Amino acid sequence: MTHLLSISIGPVQPFIAAARRTADLSAGSDLLVKIATAVAISVRDQGGELIFPADPATDGPNKILAKVSGDPKAIAQTAQTAAQKVLADAWASALTAEVEPHVDDALADAQVKSFLEFYAAWVPVNDDNYPEARKQVELLLAGRKALRDFEQPTSTAGIRKSPLDPARDSVILDTMPRAKGPLFLKKAEHLDAVSLIKRVQGRGEGGVPSTSELSSVALRAQIGRDNPAAFDTLSAIAESTKKRLSVGDLLYPGRLKDAVEGGELTMVQGDKARTACEGKEPPDWASYYAILCADGDKMGKLLGEMTTPAKHIAFSRNLSAFAKAANGIVSSHGGHCVYSGGDDVVALLPTHKALDCAAELAKAFHAAVRGNLSVGVAIVHHMDPLQISLERAREAEREAKKERNSLAVALHTRGGEPRIVAEQWASDYKLTTWDKWEKAFRDKDGLSHGFPYELRHLAREAKGVLSADTLKAEADRAIHSEVASTSYVVVLSADTLKAEADRILKRKQGGTGNQPYLASLEEAIGKCCNADKLEALVAKLIICRFLAQYPEVS
Known part of the structure; x- marks a missing residue:
């Protein structure tokens, strides 16, 4: 009898997110892909017809779907053994002579053996009942995942916990060298077995x-252009660390201090780097980067349209093509x-390239599978804990998923309140208003940098007090008081604002007054039917103002 076998491997997001360094993050992802690939290959080698992923050599999703003609339980158990072997081999490789x-060893062995979550379900399938069988097997798999094994990690009193996975004890003994290779651990840093694998x-x-x-x-682009001698000095210092550090790590006094104290740089190298930087702090905007999280919308509905295994395999191949393209787009x-x-x-x-990347990903996804992609982008400080920053990107992704087919951008500056705005993609995936408003803040004759904050004050004063029409009128008055030009034509959408518009038109008419951002901003204000809508507009303007600080040459 032929069965439809569905396998899920975990934990996924917590496994990837448990990271202090970006190298930990990437290593966790790579290890997960290797485990998933081993499972898919095992199923295929046992005579299974892979439906998803279509090609285990290029894909690495944590979900496997296949048609199998043998005993599905035995096939799943063999695949689980293959997954466990990948993790065991990774641990063996991490145990270098220095580590x-x-x-x-005993604690680490127990953690490695109990870490993976492996779930499987199967149902009979034939040529006529594939859609029903797929729905049934996914329901069974969801039920199996809900019936967790609840196996508690080994915990011993007096043993320090791993900060990357606090449920697990640290496997590192007090004899482990600190502030030098191979792990370059901080003084109080302790790792569980899987986190140690990722670090190595x-x-x-x-x-x-x-x-x-x-x-x-x-x-760095600015320094390379304006002070090439300083850039060459920093490059030479970074190169001497055998790629443990980059030029970027040497530009920030706090990061430079950590590198010297952590043994990644000598004091002499640290002094040379400070001299090259002329003791200057980088501008505030240069302390932020972006994390992007994206997820396809209504994938269950798309899969429901795959009425045969052949159609599903073709769909899987399209997803695989997107996954491969995504790597190139990000790079x-x-x-x-x-x-x-x-x-x-x-x-x-x-940061300054994240939104364009998000738009290109969404466009590529739609072209590949005729589906929509929701993308969350979090702009975060480079010294903030990586796990927290990644969660902020996940929060932005969840905000984008509320309306679907959306981009959500969150700005988390130090000393400022978080800002987040979400809006659906344009049909051509162009970021027209983002580009216009960013340019408006950058141009000398454009928007005043204080403009968003006047609108914010208006929104907060207006909550529960002003009607929607009055709010629109006041917001539009604020924009025209901030525009640098002395004269322009005003067009308002609300009939109740005609009198105010006529007054402004008579007072301001004359000259060119045709700023490229004005119409889109007036249109956005016209949609602010309440204070919350205006707050969302303020968030977008503040983010555009932040992005406008980045030099165009980079």
């Missing part, structure tokens, strides 16, 4: 930009793709 003497693999891979490297992309925008599997993408990007 092994300083690790609790992340150190060995190279090519994963640090948060400082990402936040400094535009600044072309100066970023690093942490994870791209099926309809999920996680990426690290320079």
